[in-house]
Structure formats: structure tokens, C-alpha cells
Amino acid sequence: MALTDDAITRLRTMIQLGELPPGSRLPTEAQLSTQMGISRSGVREAVKVLEAARVLDVRRGDGTYVTSLAPRLLLEGLGVAVELLRDDTLMEVMEVRRMLEPAATGAAALRMSDAELDELGQILEDMRAAKDDAERLIGYDAAFHRTVIAATGNETLTSLLDGLSGQTLRARVWRGLIEGNSAHVTLSEHEAIYLALRSRDPLLAQASALLHVNTSESWLRTVLSAA
Amino acid sequence: MALTDDAITRLRTMIQLGELPPGSRLPTEAQLSTQMGISRSGVREAVKVLEAARVLDVRRGDGTYVTSLAPRLLLEGLGVAVELLRDDTLMEVMEVRRMLEPAATGAAALRMSDAELDELGQILEDMRAAKDDAERLIGYDAAFHRTVIAATGNETLTSLLDGLSGQTLRARVWRGLIEGNSAHVTLSEHEAIYLALRSRDPLLAQASALLHVNTSESWLRTVLSAA
DNA sequence: CCTATAAAGACATCAGATGTTTCCTGAGTT
């Protein structure tokens, strides 16, 4: 299986070298087929792979374009990958989050604007109001962390941590929390993070984020060992 | 464009739900085509996407199988993504490494075996011997860090950091180092990391790793601003 | 100048044929 993979590599190389800059339009399938000396089927498979990787944007009836190549696009696949990981490797993911999330939260403490802090406070209130609705709680939880991390202004970091906190993973942690009647603990941990950020205290923010990740890790371990 | 994407989602869901466990064999293209009600072309494109994501392993003349779904496979795509990032987002990647690599190195200090330490010492010696050969230096540099991170025993972490330290990125940092006649600085930084690990001193290891990443970040900034 | 329709261009999908590779079976041999 060389032809199609060659085509993938060739397209990727052209993009990497800047011959096909972000936003530019690719030749048509027929032209690519001729240029690369393979059939249109092969071209289509190659393009499909790069489209799935958010490198190309195929617009039916129009043409195929190179995306912006923004981190948020290219790192989108990480989330999908994490969702497919087997249970026995999820603790590894949590260990990475334990390393990354406190540091990111600490950085956010120095960069968060007043408006972002207000937004965060609002999410906290929403959480309190929804404390008996697991579904909404999980949503607010995700929003809370996304808001914090996004405040670092680092899109790559945001996308990575977003991918590492996949929906399924988050849902499992919450299942543990709820079954263990400990949702209130998490709420107070969120409050601690919020207060630290509000004080723009990076060390305190880092510490409270670590405690929070650690709690999640514990409950995930519980859920996984129960299965 | 729904049919093929539906097929991708359906296959991914089946794998996620465990209906197609790691190592299992998929129905043939013809059977999938019938089951999903789309043409073989569509099936092939879907399978190709999942093959590129290292979710499926297609063996010509044999059949298509689900891979082990090991982190090292599923996270392989991260490296490719990083290689495609535009220059103006590379500093974001370095900031993530700044957060992650010190923590990982600190963890390695507690977990590294004597054999691994010896291996690391050997790589250091190789680096000293190759101090005028940029190509080999870069190779040993990569080997050094891979060995350290791998000692954490966390395959997910290893794959992530490996992807974040793409070849191109590393080569650029080294180009800056060499043009700035500062390769020797990096060598001594590696020695500091090695000594900290040898002493199994997590805080010292973390600190020396941070200094090292910081140096890389500075040189990358130099290289990028020159362009 | 605006609008609606027609035409052209491009991707989406399908169907069928042919080439290659791998695996397995069975005949023959030792």
C-alpha cells in the first residue's frame, strides 16, 4: 500500500513547505490525479485522511482548501484518540493532567482578565444552582476548566488539555463523585480555584488545581477498579 | 458529505463500545459495504482514515484488524500535527513543554532504574564525543530526553512529549544553538539533569529541566524572529 | 441595478473490473 500513502505524504510535505499555504486551494481531484500519477480514488482517499486531520477543508461543489492550520484544528484529533484509549491507560492520562493542569492554572492566575473572572464566577453560581442535575453539572464543570485554561491565551495548551479531558473520562469521574456522594467536595474545590485566581495568586491556584485533579484521579480510580 | 463520515463514526463507535476489541478482525470491505449500505469506495475511505489514525491495521491479502489502541499508536498523530503548525504558534508549544517536561523529569527522578541511569550516562558520553557533528548531536539529544521521559513508565506522557518535540522543532532549536556557538551550554544542561536524576532528586531534576527548556525556548525565539 | 435562471465546475457516490498479496489446503515426497 504505497500509492495512496505516498499521496498523503506528498500533500503534507507541500503544505509543510509552504507550497500550499493556509487558505490556498488545491488542484481538482482530476488534476491531482494526473500530477501524482494515481487514480482519482487514491487522491480521494488521501484527501479524506487529511480532511479528517483538519488539514484540508473539502467544500462540495467548490474545491479543496488548506485550513488555517490553527492548533485548535490540528489538535482536535487528540480528543478522539483519548476517547479510544483502553481503560488501563486512563490513569496515565490523569497523571499527565496532574502535571499540566496545575501549571496551566497557575499561569492563568497571572493572565486572567476581570471579565474572565466574572464569567468564571457566573459558571460557579450555575454549578451551585444545578447541584442536583448531573448532566448540567458536568457541562458547567467542563466550561469552568475550559474558561480557566483558555485564559492562559495559549491555544495549543487549551486544545491539548481539552483533548485530555475527554467527555467520557469526565463523565466517568462524575459518576464516581455522584455515587460517592461527593459532588459537594468538587464544588468547593472549584471555589478554591476561583478564589485563588481572583487573588491572582499563581502558587495558590496551582495548589488548588492539583488538589482538584487529585480528587478526580481518585474517583476515576474507584470507578475503574469497580469495573 | 455524510455517508463516508457516518461510516467513520460508526466504526469508531463500535470500537469504543468494545464490539470490535483490539486485535479483532473487521468484516471484509464487501461485507461492511453491505452492512452500512454504502459503496466499497466509501468503506475504503473510512477505513483509510482510521488506518491513518492508527486505529485500524489493514493487511493486504489478509484483512483489516483493530490495533492494540496503545497510547503510542493513537498519539502518533500528535507529532504530525505539530509539524504542520505555523511558526507563530510554536512558542505556544514551547510553553506547554515548559510546563510538562520539568514535571515529567521530576517524576523520572523517582522512578529511574540504575540501568536506565547508565544508559543515560552513555548517551551523555556519546554527545560529548559528537560535539562537532550537529546531525548526531540532535539525535543524541532526542535519545536523551526520550530516555528520561520513558523512565516515568507513562507511555501516554512519553508519546505526548515526543510529539511536542517534533523533529523540525528540535532541529530549529539546534540551528540556533550552533549558530550562537552555544551548543556547549546545552551539553552542560544535560549533565545537570543527569546528575539530578542520578541523585534521585526530583526538585533538582525539575529545576534543571526547566532551565533546559527555557534555553531551548530562547533559542527558538531567536531563530523564529530571524525568519 | 437587481433578480432569477441556466450552465459550468467540482466533489460525492456508485459499480465493475483487474492486479497483488496473503493464507490455507492438499498432493506429493521423504
Added chain:
DNA sequence: AACTCAGGAAACATCTGATGTCTTTATAGG
């Protein structure tokens, strides 16, 4: 009984051509 190897079946790889559908653009009419 075990081993070897040729043959065939199964499965993926690739190509070709036709048809459908959508988008964009050009054009004719108001």
C-alpha cells in the same frame, strides 16, 4: 508421520467510467 510446495481462494489495492448533487458564476430579463 512430517515436511515441502504448488494451486486456489480470499482480501485488499488500484483503476476506470458513469451519474448525482451542490456551489459558484455568468447571463438574460425585468
